[in-house]
Amino acid sequence: MRYALFLGCNIPARVPTYESSVRAVLSELGVKVPNVREFQPGPPEAAVSFDVSKVDLKDIREFACCGYPMRTTDRRSWLVAAARNMALAEKANLDMLVLCQCCLGSLKHAAHALAGDPKLLAAVNRRLAPHGLFYSGKTKITHLFSLLHDEIGVEAIKERVRIPLKGLVTASHTGCHALRPSRIMEFDDPLAPRILDDLIAATGAESAPYPEKLTCCGAPQTGGNDALAEKIMMRKIAGARKAGAVRLVTGCPWCQLQFEGVQERAAGGVEVLTPVLYPRLLGFAMGLFKEGQDLFSDKSCPYVPMPEEPAAAPAPAEKAPEKDDSQPAGEQNV
């Protein structure tokens, strides 16, 4: 499959480590990735059973907002914004690899709405025509997790894991907009999702079941109804902590930012859970990241690697979380 990497707005501006770790992880798995930032590659002789020639990744600078936040007040803007991105990918003869659940939901929803309404599609294309674009509907929208799980495969990932995260109990948070509505998203089992849990298992870590696994992180209400957003989030965190998790594994910048937002209150005694983006967890298990090992550094919810595990596991670092390869915000988003 040939993909255009779709980053959306939040990742380049506020979660640049998501992008850099995805590029590093996919490179390590053998995919030819553009604009890779530095990382520590594994031994070249390590075998990967996945046929790397099947995946090709490109960047499209002209991508813009997927339309998700516009949907609240203007359906037309949402559809045109989403269709513009899909039309750009179509023009380049590429499918889209999406990292953000909300972008994924927005694009797939828009594609679904346009596929079922030729009049609407024509109206949207009239808006795209002045920009030299046309959307026919042939762009396929894929999430990073689907690529890792279904195309690359858990086995191929396991082969590249050099520091199995034995003893790390995590809670998985797939993200609502990827899971539901399942008839449109066709991503995972909406009631018993397992893609992210399989991927976590490939790193050697454990994904603990917890009752709030399917609930929202609260991010869509942040800034509008902060009290509600926090209530929703804290209930989820409490459930995951009760299940024994010391890290919350995410795959969406909105969820990640939402969970990060409460971190600083750990000092005030609030029981929090450090969120870790899945490609960072994986990259860490692959031994790609030297510094800022946020898996260890968080004293409020510590992870102590099991003693019998490989000596390769580095010592706990005293660094602040999520500041490993600091990159000027927004720089990659142009």
Add this chain to the structure above:
Amino acid sequence: MNLALPVYISLGVFALGLLVKAATWLGRGIGPEASRFSFGSRLSAAAAGVLSTVFSPKLFTLAAVFFRDILFQWPILRESFVRWAMHMAIFLGFMFLLFFHALGKYITSPLFGENYAYLMPFLLLRDLAGVLVLLGLAVAVIRRFVMSGKRLKTSAMDVYAILIVGLIIVSGFVLCSVKMTSLDVFARMAQDYGSLDPEGTPDDFRALETYWAANYGLVSPTLSAPYDENLLATGEGLNESCVSCHAKNSKAPASFALARFLAPAARSVNGARDVDFLYWLHVLACLVGLAVLPFTKMFHVIATPVALFLKKTVGPFSRPENLVTRRVAELSACTHCGTCSLHCSAMMAYHVSGNRYVLPSEKIGALKKIARGRKLSDAELAAVSNGIMLCTNCDRCTAVCPSGLELKELWLFAREQILLQGRPEPLVRSPFALLRGLSRARLPKETYPEPAAAADRGLSAAFAPLLDADRETEVGEKPLRDLDPSFAACFGCTNCTSVCPVVASFEEPVRSLGLVPHQIMAAVGMGLSARAAGCSMVRDCLTCYQCQEHCPQNVAVTDLIYGLKELAAKNLETDSPSIA
């Protein structure tokens, strides 16, 4: 007329303008916290900041900025080679003319002697510098013209900037060429430097005139080609004494070509008075341009370097007074080049809605007015607050800005200020609010909740009458075209309500939320969409799609709530709720 007086007047006005600008940088404010600081505290904070920078290693960083970003203009090159070439052509050409031509008396003359202006290489270089500026201007005009469909807006100030530079250069060229053709100018030179005049030494004068008509572009009313060979030969001999202080005019190819082009018309416009007129036109264009510079777009020649320095010296660690001052200074540093708008992530919202304030470059214009204390009309304020909320905070504008403006910070604080002024902005209750929520620790605590509360008040107005048990409610509005018709299949099983994480967050959900999801479906079925859209459940919906996933009847519950969110916002914007 003496040149000194107009020059002093122009310099005086310019200096006064700079003082006024400096005062506005310290006196005006952007951001809800701006009014907290007095002029004095801003001034002392700025002075302390400047002093602590000057006496620190930061000075080396600033030197690097000066050479790389200001002289070499790296931020423009990074964006586009053509635009860099355009700007460099104007910048280098104009700077050459400023230092070696306008200030020639102080710089060029001591270096190359008094007659440098008529000698090589300066004669050629001045010509080339003018051509360079004109080429740059031509690209600028073409760019503004070609890109106008692509979110590049051209304001009166942009037109002024091109016009004033163009007028200075074109008037210079025309002056130069008309002087080449002018018999009066020639006669004065012949008199002053060769002691030749038509009455006293008619033959020699005639010979030199012929030679200059043939070789220097002079247009003589009595001579035309073919010229008398003997006169030419004598003229060449006489010219020997001229060439030491006046190279051939053809060495300034552009002016010379223009002189040739103007030749047919020259006879009627090359008198001493015409030359004087052109001289004053050229000089006054320069002096007027200089005098009003602080109040035009051309002020960017000062403000943009300042902004590029501030980028390296003022940040979250700085005193809050300086953050406010920086925002105001940045407004002056915007050149309205439109780079931000070309890359804006929310561009399609602009193309669909037509609200120009979605575009960053246009928001700056509105912010300038607001900083100046100008009252915006209600409609304009509503458009500005809609535009500043319709920002995905992707920070691209900040990343691409060639002037180094920290736009993301500007938006963050200006947004709070604007939201407090206008009518309720429904977008505060949309995911666009994420960044203000994440940044709330940096925003003033007292004002932070107000925009969302105002939006809630506005959006819930349509719903309030439903809570009045004694009030009759008209049911049965026409079904809304954009609403998903699947609501008709709802049989009230309450699955949606029981899986809703928002409902589960309240002790008394109906009291807190107005309606819960299955009630909303029922209300839509009864033709009460516009009223139901005002309940807080619609605003508080996370769009997590639990309800839709769990509906046994395949009602698109979340999609319907999305439709109601939009309906509520539209009703609030139009102020004429479409309520049956």
